[in-house]
Amino acid sequence: MASPAVKELPRVLLFRLRRLDAAFDDALRQRYCVLDFFTSGEPLPDFLAAAVALPDPPRAAVIVGGRSVRVDASFLDATPSIAFVFSTGAGVDHIDLRECARRGVAVANSGTVYSADVADHAVGMLIDVLRRISAAERFVRSGLWPAHGEYPLGTKVRGKRVGIIGLGNIGSLIAKRLEAFGCVIYYNSRKQNDSVSYKYFSSVHDLAAESDVLVVACALNKDTRHIVNKDVLEALGKDGIIINIGRGANVDEKELIRALKEGRIAGAGLDVFENEPKVPAELFSMDNVVMTNHVAVFTSESRAEVRDTTISNLEAFFSGEPLLTPLVLPR
Numbered sequence: 129m130a131s132p133a134v135k136e137l138p139r140v141l142l143f144r145l146r147r148l149d150a151a152f153d154d155a156l157r158q159r160y161c162v163l164d165f166f167t168s169g170e171p172l173p174d175f176l177a178a179a180v181a182l183p184d185p186p187r188a189a190v191i192v193g194g195r196s197v198r199v200d201a202s203f204l205d206a207t208p209s210i211a212f213v214f215s216t217g218a219g220v221d222h223i224d225l226r227e228c229a230r231r232g233v234a235v236a237n238s239g240t241v242y243s244a245d246v247a248d249h250a251v252g253m254l255i256d257v258l259r260r261i262s263a264a265e266r267f268v269r270s271g272l273w274p275a276h277g278e279y280p281l282g283t284k285v286r287g288k289r290v291g292i293i294g295l296g297n298i299g300s301l302i303a304k305r306l307e308a309f310g311c312v313i314y315y316n317s318r319k320q321n322d323s324v325s326y327k328y329f330s331s332v333h334d335l336a337a338e339s340d341v342l343v344v345a346c347a348l349n350k351d352t353r354h355i356v357n358k359d360v361l362e363a364l365g366k367d368g369i370i371i372n373i374g375r376g377a378n379v380d381e382k383e384l385i386r387a388l389k390e391g392r393i394a395g396a397g398l399d400v401f402e403n404e405p406k407v408p409a410e411l412f413s414m415d416n417v418v419m420t421n422h423v424a425v426f427t428s429e430s431r432a433e434v435r436d437t438t439i440s441n442l443e444a445f446f447s448g449e450p451l452l453t454p455l456v457l458p459r
Contacts, residue, residue, distance in 0.1 A: 137161040138446050139184060141210070144192035152435045156190070159439065165197070172197070176206040185209035188445055190438060194222040195404065201227050212445045216434050217425070218242055218298075219375060220455065221348040229457035236441045239453030240297050241433045242425035247301035249424035250343055250373045253397030254290075254306075256418045257369050258283050263415040286310035291339030293332060293355060294346030294374065295321055302343055314339055317346075332356070336363040341371065348375035358383040361393055368393045373424045376402040385410050388417065399424045 140160040147153075147166075156162050163186060168175050179186055187209055191197060199213055204227060213223060215237045228235050256262050259282035267279045288311045292299045295315040303313045303326065313326040316335045320328045329335035332355055336342050342364055346352050356370065356379040364370070370393060372379050381402040387393045388411075395416035401407050404422055411417050440452050 136184060138188070139163060139179070139182065139186035140442065141165070141179060141186045141189040141207070142192070143189065143197040145196050146193075148192065149431060149435075152431070152438075155435055155439050160442065173206065176203070180207055180209055188212040188214065188442060190442070191215045191217075191222065193217065194219055196222075198222050198224075199228070200224040204228070204231055204233065212236075212442075212451075214438055214441050216438060218246075219347055221375065225455065226458050229459065234445065234451060235455045235457060236451045236453045237455060238434050238437055241437055242430050243297045243301055245427050245430050246298050246345075246373050246424045247305055249399060249420070250298075250302050250345070250371055250397075251305045251309075253373070253399065253418050253420070254341060254343070254369065254371050255285055257371070257395045257397045257416065258285055258288070260415070262418050266415075287312070288340045289314060289338060290341045290343060291315065291329070291335040292343045292345055293317075293335070293378075294344070294352075295324070295326070296345070296347075298373070299343070299345040300324075302345060311341075333360055333363050336360045336368070337365075339364065340367065341369045344370070344372040344374040344378045346374050346378060348377055353377050354380040356380065356384070358387075361387045364393055366392055366394060369395050369397070371397040373399045376400040376404060381408065388414055 137160050140162055142156070142162050142164045144166050163179050165172065165175050189210055191213065194217055197203065199222065201224065204210065210233060212234045213228065215223060218238050220235065220237055223235060225235060260279065264279045267273060286309055290306050290311045291314045292303055293316050295303065295317045299315065307313060314329060314335055315326050316329045316332050342356065344356060346355065354377065358380065361383060370379065370384065384396065385408055388396060397418045399420045400422050407419065411419060437453060444451050
């Protein structure tokens with residue numbers, strides 16, 4: 129009697145810049161035949177050509193980190209079997225949503241998995257910059273306290289006028305947290321949100337002119353690239369603070385560095401940069417700048433949640449069920 133045929137696992141393309149955590153990798157490989165570009169050692173065109181030449185070519189792609197691959201017309205031309213793209217991040221500037229919509233390719237992302245962690249990180253960076261926590265820690269650690277006495281004073285959080293660029297899920301959570309600190313919240317977004325009482329500014333320049341702190345929490349697209357430019361920095365003024373937990377290219381980095389060097393703004397908290405992982409060397413010696421390596425989204429809890437969200441969306445796609453965290457694609 130012949131043994132029953134073993135059903136092959138669905139094939140999934142995987143794009144990443146570094147190794148996955150073991151639990152994420154195991155969860156994927158237990159359920160799918162993973163074609164991993166990172167470990168293939170092949171040029172992208174050869175990798176994609178080999179994948180689509182298989183008898184059962186992959187119908188889904190998982191993208192870990194926006195810099196690992198760009199899903200655009202050329203990518204989709206090379207992978208006509210792909211019908212679903214999942215991005216483990218919240219931002220999708222590496223995915224051409226219009227092209228996906230035109231071809232009927234579904235797209236999903238991490239949804240709100242990271243939102244609370246990013247909001248916490250933004251508030252932490254703001255407190256750090258205002259109170260000079262990291263700079264004072266370096267002062268103490270280097271043994272300068274006994275010789276130099278007190279470190280220069282910081283400034284309080286309470287009462288600060290905080291302008292938030294992008295009052296989406298993350299921006300709203302930042303606003304709620306800072307309200308608890310006694311801050312006054314202003315915002316700019318694509319459209320006014322009638323469900324909040326915060327003052328709305330249709331112009332980022334005008335928002336900056338009325339704010340002590342500018343928090344960048346918007347997506348990156350053609351309209352928001354360098355949305356914080358020289359004019360906006362000038363409007364923010366010499367006592368102003370920039371916090372960026374959006375995308376590096378939301379801020380004109382060269383103009384930001386000039387403004388910091390010339391004392392035209394007071395400081396910055398930066399989790400993202402224009403040319404990651406390269407960070408401008410001029411920032412390293414600035415005690416009024418707090419930097420992290422694009423980690424606002426990451427906690428041990430969020431890693432577990434995004435793993436579950438990824439698997440759940442893939443299972444929904446392959447079973448023909450509605451996606452858990454779908455993106456509404458442009459028409």
